[in-house]
Amino acid sequence: CVKPHEPALSESLSEIEFVDVALVTLEYDKILDVKAFGCLLPSYENPQVLGVIFDSVIFPHHNGKFPTRLTVMVGGEWACPDTPHMAERAAVDVVTRYLGISDIPTECKVRMLEKCIPHY
Numbered sequence: 001c002v003k004p005h006e007p008a009l010s011e012s013l014s015e016i017e018f019v020d021v022a023l024v025t026l027e028y029d030k031i032l033d034v035k036a037f038g039c040l041l042p043s044y045e046n047p048q049v050l051g052v053i054f055d056s057v058i059f060p061h062h063n064g065k066f067p068t069r070l071t072v073m074v075g076g077e078w079a080c081p082d083t084p085h086m087a088e089r090a091a092v093d094v095v096t097r098y099l100g101i102s103d104i105p106t107e108c109k110v111r112m113l114e115k116c117i118p119h120y
Contacts, residue, residue, distance in 0.1 A: 016118050016119070016120065017118075017119045018115035018116065018117060018118055018119060019075065019076050019077050019080065019115070019116075019117050020075050020080040020113060020114050020115060020116065021050070021073055021074065021075040021076055021080065021113050021116050021117055022073075022074040022075050022080065022081050022084070022087035022110055022111065022112050022113065023071055023072075023073060023074075023110070023111045023113060024072045024074055024087050024088055024091035024108065024109070024110050024111075025055070025069065025070070025071050025072075025107075025108070025109045025110075026069070026070045026071075026072065026091060026092065026095060026105040026107070026108055027064075027066040027068065027069050027070075027105060027106050027107035027108070028066060028067075028068040028070075028101055028103055028105055028106055029066055029067070029068075030067075030068060030101055030103050031067045031068055032054065032056065032057070032067075032068040032070070032099065032101065034054060034057065034099070035057060036057065037053065037054065037057070037058055038051055038052050038053035038054045038058075039051055039052055041098070043078050046090075046094055047078035047079050048074055048075070048078065048079045048081070048090045048094075049072060049073065049074055049090055049091070050074070050075070050076050051072075051073050052070055052071070052072050052073075052094065052095065052098070052099070053070065053071040053072075053073075054069075054070060055069040055070060055071055056068050056069040066106050066107065068101075070091075070095060070099075072090075072091035072094060072095065074087045074090045075087070076117060077119055081112075084110035084112060087110050087112070088108055088110055091108075092104075092105065092108075
């Protein structure tokens with residue numbers, strides 16, 4: 001804890017606001033033929049989605065029975081979804097639009113993370 005050692009710094013840090021994010025992990029039977037870490041989306045492209053990580057490319061040793069795993073970061077300063085279903089819908093929409101995967105995900109997991117990104 002910082003407060004006993006640096007009270008002024010502790011006070012300044014406590015004033016930082018944080019935003020919520022939903023992490024949506026999607027798994028598909030279709031193979032994503034991309035060799036990259038992922039992509040970030042500028043807010044003018046899609047204010048709900050921050051980016052997509054291509055988990056199956058960067059962590060192939062964690063691949064299970066489905067060859068494509070993606071983690072979509074939904075929310076942040078511009079628009080955090082109110083429900084897991086809204087987060088899933090935003091994630092599927094962006095994967096369809098930008099990666100061309102129109103299949104329904106075989107698996108989907110949503111984790112709603114409150115106050116997880118500092119907003120300076």
